Amino acid sequence: MSYLYKNLFIITLMTGTLISISSESWLGVWIGLEMNLLSIIPLMNNSKDLKSTEASLKYFIVQAMASMILLMGFLINTIKINLPNNLLLENLPSSIITTSLMIKTGAAPFHFWFPEVMEGLNWMNALIMLTWQKIAPMTIIMYTHSNEILITTVIMFSVITGGLMGINQTSLRKIMSYSSINHIGWMMAALLFTETLWKWYFLIYSAMNMAIIWMLSKFNISSIPQLMAMSKNNPKMKTFFMFNFFSLGGLPPFIGFLPKWLTIQVMVLNEMYLTGAMMIIITLITLYFYMRITMPLITLSSSSSSLNLSNQQFKSKNMMSLNSILLTGLLFSTMAFNWI
Amino acid sequence: MMKFLLMMLMMIPLSLLKNFYWINQFMFFALSFFFILNMSVDWTFLNVYGMFGWDLLSYVLVLLSMWICSLMVLASVKIKKESFYCEFFCLVVLSLLIALFFAFSSLNFFVFYLFFEISLIPTLILILGWGYQPERIQAGAYLLFYTLFASLPMLIAIFYLVDIFDSLFLSFFDYPIDSLILFFCVNLVFLIKLPMYFIHLWLPKAHVEAPVSGSMILAGIMLKLGGYGMLRMMKLFVGVLSCMNYIFIGISVLGGVFISFLCLRQTDVKSLIAYSSVAHMGLVLGGIITFTYWGFCGALVMMVAHGLSSSALFCLANITYERVGSRSLFLNKGMINLMPSMALWWFLFSACNMAAPPSLNLLGEIMLINSLVNWSFLNMLGLAFMSFFSACYSLYLFSCSQxxxxxxNLYNFNSNSLREFLLLFLHWLPLNFLILKGELISLFI
Structure with a gap:
């Protein structure tokens, strides 16, 4: 059984994203997004797993619909301004296009497909879904210069939904997707101001997700009770795992605080006090459910679990070094700014 | 500055070695003694390096945190005996000390905020990791979310302050900003940490569930972070507070009285001590809010005194807890029959807690009462009740337990070890001898 075709589709997936973020006309944007969509479907599919097929189908339908709305938006725009090969946008089509791209990222009022799709994927696909699939739509939202009220509404919706819906979940995939919805809210706030800020946020968010999902996929964990099995045999991994979640929640000594800090600073300098305050307080709810995940790890209790999935002591130098660099990143970057 | 920083950083690998518990202990004490040699005086920032330095206020609190952290290691020998993650314990205490060291000695408000937050995580791990009951999870959540809920608005306020002053260096905050919202954004977290009467609910929970080291650091240092932050930021809010200080002084004095009543009907030793620290810190808050010289200096003295005395009381509570297995005053009775020499320490620290003469608490209380009565004669009523009932609950604690x-139910019992006497003596010595040269640790402005 050869999975060689997956390499091909990874390449086209990346090419699609790159085409859409670097094209000069809306048609190019659309083509890139379609390429990206058509190449992730075979990546998701796994003939032994029906859930992934279902997920890929759902994903396809939603994304195709969003692409159609995007197509409609830029056609309206072309009719209005009569310049087909241009990124200029009228007011109405700009809102339509932004909305369609929000559907593609899974920002909050349009998020309903996102946890459902995530539930069916394996962890590596979930990682692609949480990180790489956000690049193209969000970059293009940055180009549309849509009105601030729309974006602010979506920010608030995303932050609130991401916080509230994650509370009662036990499936880690669902939790990661709701946390991603929350972070999408923050990233929207970042891209409202500067591209660099968004890039930093996205990079750090992706790195944190990579660290967490790497562990989850190595230990084959998909719900909270299974975490006990990991924590029993691997105290070091357990500590790293715990700190990674604190980092994702944006607690200071870890790198996750850095993008939040920068975003809040820029928001305050642009006089968005209320939005910033709301975002930062509602994000505490996500911190609460991260804390629920880490609770069996942080209490240092070593009761045995019936779900004994991984017996072996697990050691990976790569994983350890990635984690240590990530977690201490804030201290090093602060030092780099202040002492050099 | 750097020498202490480097010493603490080099202690990180030391703390991870197996069977190096006592070497760690030694290094903690050595650090405190070295630090004593680097005394800072009055309001000048000495030993400045980068964005860190100490004036007397910072110096005293850093010294207090080093001392309390050393005593924490001394108090938690049970962790070593049971070898329950004892290397990790050393690391957590050390990282807590590093965070507190930076928080107290930073000259930059943002850096202060950063390390203020960082100190939360080791405390959380301490409570959740080495606490006793399952309720510690709730206590940890209370601790984390009470603090974070108020500290995140402070982050926004900090960036607003950057906009106004173009700098966050504490010495540059030189003219008052009369904004009520800004006042609450900056100070709410300090009021929660302190804790002020209405927002103190996290404190008894956290204290009751924490292991002895957690209680010691919470009562000894973490509450002082709030007081320290307020002392530093008060000059921004002269205008706001001149029209609404009566609210805070009312809450702090009346709250102190109510909390003293509450103390009198506690059955849990640790909970009693925790509530008594709410009463004392209420006095500190009142002193700070009056904006008088007496009030500010008295707040510092009271913070140091309270840090040592309540930390010692938590140690005593733990010493009996390790033997009896309960914190209840109904089971902890008659200890004078079983541990006669420990009864002396119970008495001495109860006396300190009620501000009896040779203790630093007395100095602090005199200064704070001066400032509060100077602010309004009506405070005399509340303060009289507060002093009287603080004596009452201290005696209640002493007499009920001893x-x-x-x-x-006591089936077997081991008498006190020398370590425990040393632990208490090292609390008692600074508490009762520093009053002989009180100006050395009080006149920071």
Whole structure:
């Protein structure tokens, strides 16, 4: 059984994203997004797993619909301004296009497909879904210069939904997707101001997700009770795992605080006090459910679990070094700014 | 500055070695003694390096945190005996010390905020990791979310302050900003940490569930972070507070009285001590809010005194807890029959807690009462009740735990070790001898 075709589709997936973020006309944007969509479907599919097929189908339908709305938006725009090969946008089509791209990222009022799709994927696909699939739509939202009220509404919706819906979940995939919805809210706030800020946020968010999902996929964990099995045999991994979640929640000594800090600073300098305050307080709810995940790890209790999935002591130098660099990143970057 | 920083950083690998518990202990004490040699005086920032330095206020609190952290290691020998993650414990205490060291000695408000937050995580790990009951999870959540809920608005306020002053260096905050919202954004977290009467609910929970080291650091240092932050930021809010200080002084004095009543009907030793620290810190808050010289200096003295005395009381509570297995005053009776020499320490620290003469608490209380009565004569009523009932609950604690018939449930019992006497003596010595040269640790402005 050869999975060689997956390499091909990874390449086209990346090419699609790159085409859409670097094209000069809306048609190019659309083509890139379609390429990206058509190449992730075979990546998701796994003939032994029906859930992934279902997920890929759902994903396809939603994304195709969003692409159609995007197509409609830029056609309206072309009719209005009569310049087909241009990124200029009228007011109405700009809102339509932004909305369609929000559907593609899974920002909050349009998020309903996102946890459902995530539930069916394996962890590596979930990682692609949480990180790489956000690049193209969000970059293009940055180009549309849509009105601030729309974006602010979506920010608030995303932050609130991401916080509230994650509370009662036990499936880690669902939790990661709701946390991603929350972070999408923050990233929207970042891209409202500067591209660099968004890039930093996205990079750090992706790195944190990579660290967490790497562990989850190595230990084959998909719900909270299974975490006990990991924590029993691997105290070091357990500590790293715990700190990674604190980092994702944006607690200071870890790198996750850095993008939040920068975003809040820029928001305050642009006089968005209320939005910033709301975002930062509602994000505490996500911190609460991260804390629920880490609770069996942080209490240092070593009761045995019936779900004994991984017996072996697990050691990976790569994983350890990635984690240590990530977690201490804030201290090093602060030092780099202040002492050099 | 750097020498202490490097010493603490080099202690990180030391703390991870197996069977190096006592070497760690030694290094903690050595650090405190070295630090004593680097005394800072009055309001000048000495030993400045980068964005860190100490004036007397910072110096005293850093010294207090080093001392309390050393005593924490001394108090938690049970962790070593049971070898329950004892290397990790050393690391957590050390990282807590590093965070507190930076928080107290930073000259930059943002850096202060950063390390203020960082100190939360080791405390959380301490409570959740080495606490006793399952309720510690709730206590940890209370601690984390009470603090974070108020500290995140402070982050926004900080960036607003950057906009106004173009700098966050504490010395540059030189003219008052009369904004009520800004006042609450900056100070709410300090009021929660302190804790002020209405927002103190996290404190008894956290104290009751924490292991002895967690209680010691919470009562000894973490509450002082709030007081320290307020002392530093008060000059921004002269205008706001001149029209609404009566609210805070009312809450702090009346709250102190109510909390003293509450103390009198506690059955849990640790909970009693925790509530008594709410009363004392209420006095500190009142002193700070009056904006008088007496009030500010008295707040510092009271913070140091309270840090040592309540930390010692938590140690005493733990010493009996390790033997009796309960924190209840109904079971902890009659200890004078079983541990006669420990009864002396119970008495001495209860006396300190009620601000009896040779203790630093007395100095602090005199200064704070001066400032509060100077602010309004009406405060005399509240302060009289507060002083009287603080004596009441201290005596209640002493007499209930030491006198009476001891519980028949006690099956076996081991007497006190030298380590425990040393632990208490090292609390008691600074508490009762520093008053002989009180100006050395009080006149920071």
């Amino acid at each position: 006198h009476g018939k001891f519980s028949n």
